[in-house]
Amino acid sequence: MSLSGPDPRLTRDHLEALFRKMAGRRIVVIGDAMLDIYLAGDAQRISPEAPVPVVTVHTRRYALGGAANVAANVAAIGAECRLVAVIGDDARGDSLRGELAQHRLADRHIVVAAARPTTSKTRVTARGQQVVRIDEEVDDPIDPRAENQLLGQLDAAMGDADAVLIEDYNKGTLTPAAIERAMTLAAKRGVPVVVDPKFKHFFEYRGATLFKPNRRELEQAMGATLDLAHPDALPTALEKLGVANLLLTLGAEGMVLVTTDRRITRIPTMAREVFDVSGAGDTVTAWVGTALAAGASVREGAQVANYAAGVEVGKSGVAIVSPAEVLAMHEAQHDQLGKLRRGGLL
Numbered sequence: 001m002s003l004s005g006p007d008p009r010l011t012r013d014h015l016e017a018l019f020r021k022m023a024g025r026r027i028v029v030i031g032d033a034m035l036d037i038y039l040a041g042d043a044q045r046i047s048p049e050a051p052v053p054v055v056t057v058h059t060r061r062y063a064l065g066g067a068a069n070v071a072a073n074v075a076a077i078g079a080e081c082r083l084v085a086v087i088g089d090d091a092r093g094d095s096l097r098g099e100l101a102q103h104r105l106a107d108r109h110i111v112v113a114a115a116r117p118t119t120s121k122t123r124v125t126a127r128g129q130q131v132v133r134i135d136e137e138v139d140d141p142i143d144p145r146a147e148n149q150l151l152g153q154l155d156a157a158m159g160d161a162d163a164v165l166i167e168d169y170n171k172g173t174l175t176p177a178a179i180e181r182a183m184t185l186a187a188k189r190g191v192p193v194v195v196d197p198k199f200k201h202f203f204e205y206r207g208a209t210l211f212k213p214n215r216r217e218l219e220q221a222m223g224a225t226l227d228l229a230h231p232d233a234l235p236t237a238l239e240k241l242g243v244a245n246l247l248l249t250l251g252a253e254g255m256v257l258v259t260t261d262r263r264i265t266r267i268p269t270m271a272r273e274v275f276d277v278s279g280a281g282d283t284v285t286a287w288v289g290t291a292l293a294a295g296a297s298v299r300e301g302a303q304v305a306n307y308a309a310g311v312e313v314g315k316s317g318v319a320i321v322s323p324a325e326v327l328a329m330h331e332a333q334h335d336q337l338g339k340l341r342r343g344g345l346l
Helices: 012-023 067-077 091-102 144-157 176-189 215-222 233-241 280-293 298-312 323-342
Strands: 026-031 033-046 053-066 080-087 110-112 120-126 129-136 163-167 193-196 245-249 255-258 264-267
Touching: 012 067, 012 280, 012 298, 012 323, 026 067, 026 144, 026 176, 026 280, 033 067, 033 080, 033 091, 053 067, 053 091, 053 120, 067 080, 067 091, 067 163, 067 280, 080 091, 080 144, 091 110, 110 144, 144 176, 163 176, 163 280, 176 193, 193 280, 215 233, 215 245, 233 245, 233 255, 245 280, 245 298, 255 298, 264 298, 280 298, 298 323
Parallel strands: 026 080, 026 163, 033 120, 080 110, 163 193
Antiparallel strands: 033 053, 120 129, 245 255, 255 264
16 A cells, blocks of 8 residues: 655646636536534523533524535536435425525525425534534435436436536435436446445445545445455455445545555545544545546545545534635645655655
């Protein structure tokens, strides 16, 4: 396994040229869209009803989560993003549409399933500490009517797409038929497919360009603990999954990339300070997928996505990352390496 710091070929000029190409791409994101709700306040007393804090809420904030957060990051890159997802006919669905509009994302490919709630995660914090998270969702597969509408919207969105990003949170949007349609349409167009999987459909993405699980998800699917020091462990997983490339995310330890040529590259985290890891995986999916759509190599795309993730985890809650922030992270890392070299530490 080789250890990869910043790729010396990824100069500022190279990145700026790549980002210009990325901004001209058309990206389809399909998967489980969510609404993140943040309630922040103070807790100065314990409830007389139960031994829990009473939080007096001062601020309420909404953000896009899941596939919608991937779409928001694609839009922040400057690319055209088409989000294909399912929401409920409820107030949270209206709020999600409002957040899409704020991120310059159209909602024309959104399917409304009246019998389902809009998936939401409400985080309650007091004095900066999370007190509780409340999930409102139904994770059963969408009904046949919603599924047919979803397939129709996917057909329309994929007409001239440059890549498809599949964001699976096991919330019911990605039925086997939806997965098969997305993979088939991408193959016909010859465009990259990036998959952020969960356990339920783990082995249904054969032919994907890049498969991006975290370590726990991959170990659960493989039925065994992964020995990352063993040279055959990850290539074997690549073959079992039937995908071209594997990008294994390791949280604070960075990522491991396994490419078609069986080369394994360890990519250390670029984060200078980890404030909140929420949404970091969505950021990686958006950036690597849009980079591949623009013609970047898998290694280039993974490195650029690693810069973006390093920016994202330094922000509070689920957040988007701009090209300017990625360039700033790139420059900071190269400045740091320069200092180490001048000091004889490299």
